[in-house]
Each structure stands twice: as structure tokens, then as C-alpha cells.
Amino acid sequence: MLTPERQEKILQMLQEQRNVTIPEFVQATNASISTIRRDLIELENQRLLQRVHGGASIASSLSYEMSxxxxxxxxxxxxxxxxxxxxxxxxxxxxxxxxxxxxxxxxxxxxxxxxxxxxxxxxxxxxxxxxxxxxxxxxxxxxxxxxxxxxxxxxxxxxxxxxxxxxxxxxxxxxxxxxxxxxxxxxxxxxxxxxxxxxxxxxxxxxxxxxxxxxxxxxxxxxxxxxxxxxxxxxxxxxxxxxxxxxxxx
The missing domain is CATH 3.40.50.1360 (Rossmann fold)
Known part of the structure; x- marks a missing residue:
């Protein structure tokens, strides 16, 4: 799985579940733990997620929408x-x-x-x-x-x-x-x-x-x-x- 495809999958999982563990990302993408950790760092730097202990969550400011x-x-x-x-x-x-x-x-x-x-x-x-x-x-x-x-x-x-x-x-x-x-x-x-x-x-x-x-x-x-x-x-x-x-x- 190429990096853009893998990172899109990570974001999709977060949108659906809001909180996802590193093992869940690994299983879904067939990538190594170190690769997933690099992806999470990169996506957090882009303010697309928030890293938490053992995984990641979607930042509330990203998904909140005013009426x-x-x-x-x-x-x-x-x-x-x-x-x-x-x-x-x-x-x-x-x-x-x-x-x-x-x-x-x-x-x-x-x-x-x-x-x-x-x-x-x-x-x-x-x-x-x-x-x-x-x-x-x-x-x-x-x-x-x-x-x-x-x-x-x-x-x-x-x-x-x-x-x-x-x-x-x-x-x-x-x-x-x-x-x-x-x-x-x-x-x-x-x-x-x-x-x-x-x-x-x-x-x-x-x-x-x-x-x-x-x-x-x-x-x-x-x-x-x-x-x-x-x-x-x-x-x-x-x-x-x-x-x-x-x-x-x-």
C-alpha cells in the first residue's frame, strides 16, 4: 500500500471510529508499527489527527461543523x-x-x-x-x-x-x-x-x-x-x- 493510500485509510478509520489503536492500523494497512508511527507523526503535523498513547484520535476541531x-x-x-x-x-x-x-x-x-x-x-x-x-x-x-x-x-x-x-x-x-x-x-x-x-x-x-x-x-x-x-x-x-x-x- 502506497503512503497516500495508507494515510487516507488511517484518516477514514478515524472518521468512522474516532479513536484507533496502532495495532488496528497495522492490521488494516498491512504496514509495520514503525511505518504507522511515522504516518501518525506526519498527519499530526498536518493537523489532521491527534496522537494519543497507543494510537490516534481525530481532533475535535477537524470534525466539528457549525449549523x-x-x-x-x-x-x-x-x-x-x-x-x-x-x-x-x-x-x-x-x-x-x-x-x-x-x-x-x-x-x-x-x-x-x-x-x-x-x-x-x-x-x-x-x-x-x-x-x-x-x-x-x-x-x-x-x-x-x-x-x-x-x-x-x-x-x-x-x-x-x-x-x-x-x-x-x-x-x-x-x-x-x-x-x-x-x-x-x-x-x-x-x-x-x-x-x-x-x-x-x-x-x-x-x-x-x-x-x-x-x-x-x-x-x-x-x-x-x-x-x-x-x-x-x-x-x-x-x-x-x-x-x-x-x-x-x-
Whole structure:
């Protein structure tokens, strides 16, 4: 088993069990104890787990996710500025994907009057899109109540039917080494598939997400353009080396 595959297996086991012993990792990966220990050190340095005596546990900050209502109240001004700029990138007759999230939701008023088609997995988006007379398709799937998101096999199957001119994704973490991340692997899978089905991909994230990492990897920074508010000059310079970045002042 190659190192990336083995480390992905380690993280998957932690997501499922939260606490896993070194012997359990050894049995699951067919690797030596010394190899597993090196993996755990490397993953802890990336803040993807926490080593404990005899094994590892998932850091609570990596898997914790705020509810949709909690997210709505954070940095509203910055999200609106990001959303206005992101919406300006949408052209006439574009077919776009808006994933579930409070910043993508803020794009909807700026799409009013445009001849665009929107596909979304966000239940909160539906009334707002319909109210702006925008053509909208919704994926099926399992309803994740905490974030009002459609996930799972049904959502993946529906999403695979479409091609997009552009997609706009949220992320809980944006990090130079760990890329774009989110706490839920099933949400990460939806975002990753939308990226793959799109000609252009934008991650829209307020400044609090910069230099943060959560559990599930969505994509490397190079795979999407980043739109963020009020990044520092140091951050902007660092991220420019890895992705196209637009900093919107709020």
C-alpha cells in the first residue's frame, strides 16, 4: 500500500471510529508499527489527527461543523462582497452549480435578471432562486439536517448527469499544504464531483477559513480559483503561488 493510500485509510478509520489503536492500523494497512508511527507523526503535523498513547484520535476541531444558522451570522459583510464579485463572473446562458452554503446563498440576489440555469444541493437555496425567477435543478439524496444539504448516492447520481460552465463551492478550510477541506467526507465528495464536471471552479470563502484545515479533502489549491475577503498581503502572496486568488475588500 502506497503512503497516500495508507494515510487516507488511517484518516477514514478515524472518521468512522474516532479513536484507533496502532495495532488496528497495522492490521488494516498491512504496514509495520514503525511505518504507522511515522504516518501518525506526519498527519499530526498536518493537523489532521491527534496522537494519543497507543494510537490516534481525530481532533475535535477537524470534525466539528457549525449549523447553517450559526454560519449565517459570521462575517456577513465579507460574504456579501465575495458573493457580489463571484456573481459578476457568471455569464449569460451559463449553467452553474451552487453548492450548499451561506456564501453561495448570498450570490442569489446578484443573479436576478440573468438568463442562467442553476443546479444546487442546498435546500436553503431553493426558495431564493425561485423567487428571483431563476431556472433551478435540485439534486436528490439524503438530507443532512445540520447544514440543510443533500448528500449521498442519490445526490452523486443526479450531479453526474450535468456539465457546468462554472461551479461555486464553499470550504471550511483553505490551507497551502492541505488544500480545500470540509468536515464531512460525503459533502467533500459532492464538491469534488461538481469540480470535475465544471469548466471553471471557484471556491468562495471568508477570511476566517484561510490557513485552516478540516477533516475531508476536497481538492488541491491548484484545482480551483479562490475568492476571499480581506486576506493579508502575506497570505495573498503565499496563496498566489498555488492558485489564482481574488481578494475582495469588505
Amino acid at each position: 447553517y444558522t450559526e454560519k449565517q451570522t459570521q462575517n456577513e459583510t465579507g460574504k456579501q462582497k465575495i458573493a457580489a464579485y463571484a456573481a459578476s463572473l457568471v455569464g449569460e446562458n451559463d449553467c452553474i452549480f451552487l453548492d450548499a452554503g451561506t456564501t453561495t446563498y448570498q450570490m442569489i440576489p446578484y443573479l436576478a435578471g440573468r438568463n442562467v440555469t442553476v443546479v444546487t444541493n442546498g435546500l436553503t437555496h431553493l426558495d431564493a432562486l425561485y423567487g428571483k425567477d431563476i431556472t433551478v435543478y435540485v439534486t436528490g439524496g439524503l438530507v443532512k439536517d445540520k447544514t440543510r444539504t443533500l448528500i449521498g448516492r442519490g445526490a452523486m447520481t443526479a450531479l453526474a448527469q450535468y456539465r457546468f460552465d462554472k461551479c461555486f463551492l464553499g470550504a471550511n478550510g483553505v490551507h497551502p499544504d492541505n488544500g480545500y477541506t470540509t468536515p464531512d467526507p460525503e459533502e467533500a465528495a459532492i464538491k469534488r464531483l461538481a469540480l470535475q464536471r465544471s469548466d471553471e471552479t471557484y471556491v468562495i470563502a471568508d477570511r476566517s477559513k484561510l490557513d485552516q484545515t478540516t477533516f475531508a479533502h476536497i481538492a488541491d489549491l491548484s484545482e480551483a480559483k479562490l475568492i476571499v475577503d480581506n486576506a493579508s498581503m502575506k497570505q495573498e502572496t503565499a496563496y498566489k503561488k498555488l492558485t489564482s486568488i481574488k481578494v475582495v475588500d469588505s
